[in-house]
Amino acid sequence: MKIAQKPIKSYLLILMALTTLFGYAKEPSQSHGEGEKVDTPEEIREYIAHHLKDSHDFHFYTHNESGTHYSFPLPVIVWTSEGLKTFMSSEFHHDDAGHVVVEKGGVKLTKIHSKIYELDQNATSVNFDEEHHPTNAHRVLDFSITKSVFGMLLAGLLLLLGFGALARGYKRGHVPKGIGRVLEPLVIYVRDEIAKPNIGEKKYRKFMGFLLTVFFFIWILNLLGLTPLGFNVTGQIAVTVCLALFTMVIYMFSGSKDFWKHTLWMPGVPVILRPILAVIELVGFIVIKPFSLLVRLFANMTAGHFVVMSLIALMITMKEAFGPVASTGMSLVLALFISVIEILVAFLQAFIFTMLSSLFIGMAVEEHDDHH
């Protein structure tokens, strides 16, 4: 019965850490006061929504009684009306509701829901309308090293270290040693199971750099999302948009003559239909295919994080009905189960993204012999 007496929030976080989940703490200071517990459904919902977003500092957890935040700040780089401003996110003092206003060279900046706003010239504090939108502030272009950017850099570093080691290993012999033994089959898998069958034996080589990078980048970021560090990089719509646009640009620019002929002036179809088909095909290649790519990855990863966090929250929401032990056990078992599935999903989504990318590239570079 000890569990019930202790502040639930600490337990939530410790449990998250233990089950290698998302140890992300919502700053309690402004939204619901210092040291308060996250235990109402609304608070849980807010907590999860906050986690799913990007953030400007790297937060581990908050000690409830003292109200101390265990976190480290990340650099904020914003393009304001007065030019580029840089400072550490610690200057916001963990505020996320627009209460703390930072003045930098004549620009008043504040952070609301993980977004940095610039206050209008004469305003000193943020005014909100009924829907909680700021009325006297506007968003700025934010190039900060946010948690997601930090995650990407970390993933990039891991990729460079791991695969750099593998590449160097080949200088010593034909068979890799150490980490290379794990990585080499994965590279071969991407080459033989994803690139070659979809793009074709002759042309796949040119796209391997992109496909391999994207595959391992997404996979590592997905896996980082399952650690208690609480990254949700592939659940950021901007990230998936960027990845999908990259694929789109690649296949649009490497399209063969046949591809353009079949797209813009489909042979073997009545002439009247050809322009209509061209529009449909173009929309398909420019909008629908990248959109399906970006939404699939974004939605899967966001949903995964949402489900895991909701299951962890069961511990709190079900406490009334089943008692603390039963609800904790239930949430533990379910969260563990979904986490294991999420490990699979982490690979699956990286695979699907790369697979579809190479499929679309394959469609674009294909040369038809037949003229139907």
Add this chain to the structure above:
Amino acid sequence: MDQLLNDFSPGLFFMQLIILVILIVLLRAFAWKPILAALDARESGIEDALKAAENAKLEMANLQADNERLLQEARLERETLLKEAREMKDKIISEATNEAQDKAGKMIEQAQAAIESEKKAAMAELKSHVAGLSIDIAEKVVREELSNKDKQLKLVEDMLGETTLN
């Protein structure tokens, strides 16, 4: 949708773009190219080795066939050689025999001829010798006999008798 658009951060998009481009460039240069090249080299090496092994096997089989053929040929040659030798031997033997026989025949003939002539000569000599002896004997006898008249007459008579019989 509105929420999605609101969540879209152009700054994050920009950062991601830069990081992705840099990452692709770096990984291409330092990882993917050497890795794929090494994999290709290894795979072609394995393929080559397999092909070489296959070739070696074929060559080995060819060699074995060759050896077998050579052996067969050698065996045949030996047999023909032996046959030839045997024939030669037979021929030589028969020739030698014939020659020997011829020679022997000739020698016998010669010997016979020599014997014949010797015999004739001997006979002639014998005859003359005998004739001489007979004359001597006859002389002596005649001398002795002629000393006695009666005996002389008798002898003449005997001789005449003999001569007629002859």
